[in-house]
Amino acid sequence: MLETMDILKERLKEKGSKLTPQRRATLNIIMENKGEHLNTEEIYELVRKDCPEIGLATVYRTLQLLEEMDIISRINLDDGCSRYEIKTGDEDHQHHHLICQGCNKIIEVKIDLLDDLEKEIEKEYDFDIKDHKLKFFGLCSDCKHK
Amino acid sequence: MLETMDILKERLKEKGSKLTPQRRATLNIIMENKGEHLNTEEIYELVRKDCPEIGLATVYRTLQLLEEMDIISRINLDDGCSRYEIKTGDEDHQHHHLICQGCNKIIEVKIDLLDDLEKEIEKEYDFDIKDHKLKFFGLCSDCKHK
DNA sequence: TCTCAATTAATAATTATTTTCATACCTTAG
DNA sequence: CTAAGGTATGAAAATAATTATTAATTGAGA
Ligand SMILES: [Zn+2]
Ligand SMILES: [Zn+2]
Ligand SMILES: [Zn+2]
Ligand SMILES: [Zn+2]
Secondary structure, three states, rough: OOHHHHHHHHHHHHHHOOHHHHHHHHHHHHOOOOOOEEEEEEEEHHHHHHOOOOOOOHHHOOOOOOOHOEEEEEOOOOOOOOEEEEEEOOOOOOEEEEEOOOOOOOOEEEOOHHHHHHHHHHHHHOOOEEEEEEEEEEEOHHHOOO | OOOHHHHHHHHHHOOOOOHHHHHHHHHHHHOOOOEEEEEEHHHHHHHHHHHOOOHHHHHHHHHHHHHHOEEEEEEOOOOEEEEEHHHOOOOOOOOEEEOOOOOEEEEEOOOOOHHHHHHHHHHOOOOOOEEEEEEEEEEEEHOOOO
């Protein structure tokens, strides 16, 4: 927990920015909710408990910043808003998501077997791949069996 | 071209809906622009040439409908709006997209090698996969070499 | 042709997000 | 200590994409 905060502080300093209480509180909430996929409004409500005076615009600004700093990543689940999750540095790429069309549950997939596919595409299309995003849609175990 | 229109008519009828001139014109524009990834506003502007009285809200509704009918698919390129393209029935899943972070060009990837990965996930997570969406981010040939 | 639900255009309303702006807060030079 | 210059903030206004409302129109089947 401390480590990520220190990384943020470091990267902010490089950019001439500061680690403010609002930014600290926002990052803390996202770290405490690892595995959730909170949207901006939800993050705002949670941060307000620690930091009641914070404004929604600041949360938006902070999330943008944290994404630029490569601390969190934005997820688009086609539900009309952006969601965020902490980036765990130990993964090469991010994990992926299974989205249940029955109950809207989100399941995280740890497997990442796109390396071969990426290599093939890089050669075939002369394209330098930096990252990818992959979502699967379907029915979860519960929804399938009823 | 005729075929897709007939499929739409068929599916609409099943649902008790009608194939109106507005819907026909919208689908035509999307079919004529295969390979493009038009957003709603762009589709609206193009449809207006054939069908000047059409309203933007109708285009929104029609695109929603065409997506439900599995005739077109929505693409999210994180540029703040939805884009659409015709679904070519001869592909098992859809093709994927390479998004250049240098010039925002979109390149279509015909390769789809996710079948093995899907099987593995279906077993591991007891999840029934219906579809997937995959995007790659990086630098295109032009942007890479300059 | 007649009937009626489906559809539409125009408009207003929503929703998520961004921008504006005046103020507050630091850090540093004088 | 105090002023200057920069960053950050909250509140409110502005934007942009999308959806809801409503009253009028249309088109397919009897
Ligand atoms: Zn489910
Ligand atoms: Zn996740
Ligand atoms: Zn490029
Ligand atoms: Zn495409």
